[in-house]
Amino acid sequence: MIHLSHVSKSYKTSTRPALDDVSVEVDKGEFAFLIGPSGSGKSTFLRLLLREDAPEKGEISVAGSDLTKIRRSKVPGHRRRLGCVFQDFRLLTNKTVSQNVGFALEVLGRPRAVIKRVVPEVLELVGLEGKSNRLPHELSGGEQQRVAIARAFVNRPLLLLADEPTGNLDPDTSADIMLLLERINRTGTTVLMATHDNAIVDSMRRRVIELQLGKLVRDEDRGVYGVGR
Amino acid sequence: MRGGYVFSEVLTGLRRNITMTIAMILTTAISLGLLGGGILVARMTSHAQQLYGDKVQVDVYLTPEVSANDPDCRDVCLTLKDSMQNNPDIASVEYHSQEDAYNEYKERFAGQKEMLDIVRKEALSAFLRVRLKDPAKISIISEQYSGKPGVRSVSDQRELLNRVFSVLNGVRNATLAIALVQAIAALLLISNMVQIAAFTRRTETSIMRLVGASRWRTQLPFVIEAVVAGVIGAVLAVGGLIAAKVWFVDKSLSSVMATGVLPPITANDMLIVAPILIGSGIVLAAVSAYLTLRAYVRT
Ligand SMILES: Nc1ncnc2c1ncn2[C@@H]1O[C@H](COP(=O)(O)OP(=O)(O)OP(=O)(O)O)[C@@H](O)[C@H]1O
Ligand SMILES: [Mg+2]
Numbered sequence: 001m002i003h004l005s006h007v008s009k010s011y012k013t014s015t016r017p018a019l020d021d022v023s024v025e026v027d028k029g030e031f032a033f034l035i036g037p038s039g040s041g042k043s044t045f046l047r048l049l050l051r052e053d054a055p056e057k058g059e060i061s062v063a064g065s066d067l068t069k070i071r072r073s074k075v076p077g078h079r080r081r082l083g084c085v086f087q088d089f090r091l092l093t094n095k096t097v098s099q100n101v102g103f104a105l106e107v108l109g110r111p112r113a114v115i116k117r118v119v120p121e122v123l124e125l126v127g128l129e130g131k132s133n134r135l136p137h138e139l140s141g142g143e144q145q146r147v148a149i150a151r152a153f154v155n156r157p158l159l160l161l162a163d164e165p166t167g168n169l170d171p172d173t174s175a176d177i178m179l180l181l182e183r184i185n186r187t188g189t190t191v192l193m194a195t196h197d198n199a200i201v202d203s204m205r206r207r208v209i210e211l212q213l214g215k216l217v218r219d220e221d222r223g224v225y226g227v228g229r
Numbered sequence: 230m231r232g233g234y235v236f237s238e239v240l241t242g243l244r245r246n247i248t249m250t251i252a253m254i255l256t257t258a259i260s261l262g263l264l265g266g267g268i269l270v271a272r273m274t275s276h277a278q279q280l281y282g283d284k285v286q287v288d289v290y291l292t293p294e295v296s297a298n299d300p301d302c303r304d305v306c307l308t309l310k311d312s313m314q315n316n317p318d319i320a321s322v323e324y325h326s327q328e329d330a331y332n333e334y335k336e337r338f339a340g341q342k343e344m345l346d347i348v349r350k351e352a353l354s355a356f357l358r359v360r361l362k363d364p365a366k367i368s369i370i371s372e373q374y375s376g377k378p379g380v381r382s383v384s385d386q387r388e389l390l391n392r393v394f395s396v397l398n399g400v401r402n403a404t405l406a407i408a409l410v411q412a413i414a415a416l417l418l419i420s421n422m423v424q425i426a427a428f429t430r431r432t433e434t435s436i437m438r439l440v441g442a443s444r445w446r447t448q449l450p451f452v453i454e455a456v457v458a459g460v461i462g463a464v465l466a467v468g469g470l471i472a473a474k475v476w477f478v479d480k481s482l483s484s485v486m487a488t489g490v491l492p493p494i495t496a497n498d499m500l501i502v503a504p505i506l507i508g509s510g511i512v513l514a515a516v517s518a519y520l521t522l523r524a525y526v527r528t
Contacts, residue, residue, distance in 0.1 A: 076442060080441035104440050108441070
């Protein structure tokens, strides 16, 4: 599902590379955590998978697209096959909950009738039935993150990328969000989640990929957050 | 991509930036209004040229000797007449003898005894009345025939006509020049509006792009916004021209037009100008919005 070989990425304004010769494979259907201290390159990793940026060196392929050679015009098509969730939710502030979720289907060119049918189903799945006509600022942080997850999941992506999805939420709400991500993973969607939250990583006992200063330092099935330190 | 969604984004976009939208609509309206005014004056000029074209005639007066000795146009006069008939720029030539000239004179001043008394038939010249194919070439007659044997003088209506045409052409050029300057201002305003719209909605745009929206999908609303504003501007311009015609041109110039000195602006003129203005509004807005997005807006 995700395949990186010898990937390096440096930002123009910084001296050390944000990612340094990273090689990783994630298989279909896996649930993996991407951990590491602040500035270790987690977000950069996910940005490369979304093709928000391109690496200087190495090869990346995601969900069957070779991102090393992909043309600019094919990038939207690549993103439509992924779902993504962020710490700051990134909802369209002037669209309602159901319009936000529907937008992911709209860009896929799905007919209005399909959008009308599918969106309420997904909102129910994330526990937001009855809130479909609210605007994002009329929701709590946890509810906004559910909308974002619904939007990421509505087109049944092969891969869901989450960059600190619980970073702005209290522990209880975070646990609810994790349950949701697990349920999505059980439908067969590969999930890759970047986080600093050791409690979550320790309780889930899933694969852990750890970065430090841009280098891959650990890759462990059923890992915990703080091993070896 | 569904039209309804895009359109609702366009409406919110135009409302969000309402003062800029109004400025842009007004500048576009003024620019297109002036363009329309220029086109109307140009049409008026060409109508006027046609109008005068029928009436433009040049009289080539013959010398007293020829007038007296060649009353039936057989000799020197015939040479002149033939050469005129073979001239490709001349539509027709008509000989008026001294006798005819005297009769015309008597007709014109019928009832004014003093006028009739001071002129004898012998004092009048016979003349050749020439009509031109293209009234703009009026000057060639005096250039080509002034010095010829048998010619005393060439009547010259050039002055008056040239003055009328040059006033009309001047009005047209000035209007079009101001229209051009205004069009540049409108273009810059459209470009600025698109940049501001794209900037204020950059977060929204980047989110849409993350979800997989194409560049087209995120930028089309900006282009449509500009085009909607351009069309509103064009409609205002057409309205302004109609108002100017009804309240100003038709009222204050009606006496001039009635005498036939200037041709009136017709509803037909308006029907031709309106689609030109609306089309220009659409093209102006779409092109400058598109170029702005290409040049300044990444994402
Ligand atoms: N746009 C950018 N321009 C320059 N340097 C950047 C940029 N984005 C990130 N970096 C640098 O790249 C490195 C990795 O950043 P990244 O955002 O991937 O870290 P992270 O692991 O996500 O950190 P955090 O846990 O704080 O989110 C950091 O040193 C950061 O300063
Ligand atoms: Mg980060």
